[in-house]
Amino acid sequence: MKIAPSILSADFANLERDVVLVEKAGADYIHIDVMDGQFVPNITLGPNIVAALRPVTKLPLDVHLMIVEPERYIEDFAKAGADFIVIHAESTPHLHRGVQMIKDLGVKAGVVINPGTPVSAIEHVLSMVDMVLLMTVNPGFGGQSFIPEVTDKIAQVAAIREAKGYHYEIEVDGGVTDQTIKACADAGADVFVAGSFVYAAENPAERIQALRDAVN
Numbered sequence: 001m002k003i004a005p006s007i008l009s010a011d012f013a014n015l016e017r018d019v020v021l022v023e024k025a026g027a028d029y030i031h032i033d034v035m036d037g038q039f040v041p042n043i044t045l046g047p048n049i050v051a052a053l054r055p056v057t058k059l060p061l062d063v064h065l066m067i068v069e070p071e072r073y074i075e076d077f078a079k080a081g082a083d084f085i086v087i088h089a090e091s092t093p094h095l096h097r098g099v100q101m102i103k104d105l106g107v108k109a110g111v112v113i114n115p116g117t118p119v120s121a122i123e124h125v126l127s128m129v130d131m132v133l134l135m136t137v138n139p140g141f142g143g144q145s146f147i148p149e150v151t152d153k154i155a156q157v158a159a160i161r162e163a164k165g166y167h168y169e170i171e172v173d174g175g176v177t178d179q180t181i182k183a184c185a186d187a188g189a190d191v192f193v194a195g196s197f198v199y200a201a202e203n204p205a206e207r208i209q210a211l212r213d214a215v216n
């Protein structure tokens with residue numbers, strides 16, 4: 001299992017400190033939430049912040065784009081040093097083209113669907129992607145409650161991976177805590193994004209360990 005703390009809940013005035021903190025605590029990826037105020041009702045950060053964080057950590061940067069027509073900015077995020085670029089099926093009429101753009105830039109490609117979007121929306125790109133992200137909240141904000149019905153879709157993408165011999169990682173994002181992580185792991189998830197559970201705590205390192213303990 002891999003833990004990907006989301007810096008959405010970090011202290012934006014101390015981003016370097018908060019990234020180094022979770023790296024030392026054994027995090028596997030740094031999850032970076034990019035929001036444009038249009039695809040979701042919130043605005044966060046852009047490629048300049050990804051570029052600023054690139055030299056701060058050796059961990060892969062997992063960039064979750066919640067922006068309309070993400071194709072417009074894929075190259076910017078690749079140049080900024082993203083290791084994964086993950087785009088929403090709902091954000092573009094040309095998902096396959098967006099995934100191909102990411103791969104052509106030598107970056108690992110991911111696709112993500114909202115809780116209300118069926119797995120069929122991404123089936124045509126599953127052979128190409130390195131990551132499938134299933135939102136377990138409606139995207140836009142940290143600190144929301146986990147939507148348990150999404151575990152059925154985790155099992156679906158895990159079954160497709162098994163049946164077809166695909167190699168993508170299955171990531172979950174939203175409301176992941178020591179209470180909700182086990183259901184996701186049991187359904188087949190490999191990568192667990194956690195924002196508020198990690199960063200809104202006195203001791204983020206303990207929270208990362210609590211997530212691991214809850215699964216093992």
Ligand SMILES: O=C(CO)[C@H](O)[C@H](O)COP(=O)(O)O
Pocket residue numbers: 006008009031033064137138139140141142143144173174175176193194195196197
């Ligand atoms: O993509 C996101 C929200 O759109 C965040 O990654 C997610 O919400 C993490 O925050 P939390 O763990 O607090 O739910």
Ligand SMILES: [Fe+2]
Pocket residue numbers: 006031032033064173193
């Ligand atoms: Fe996210």
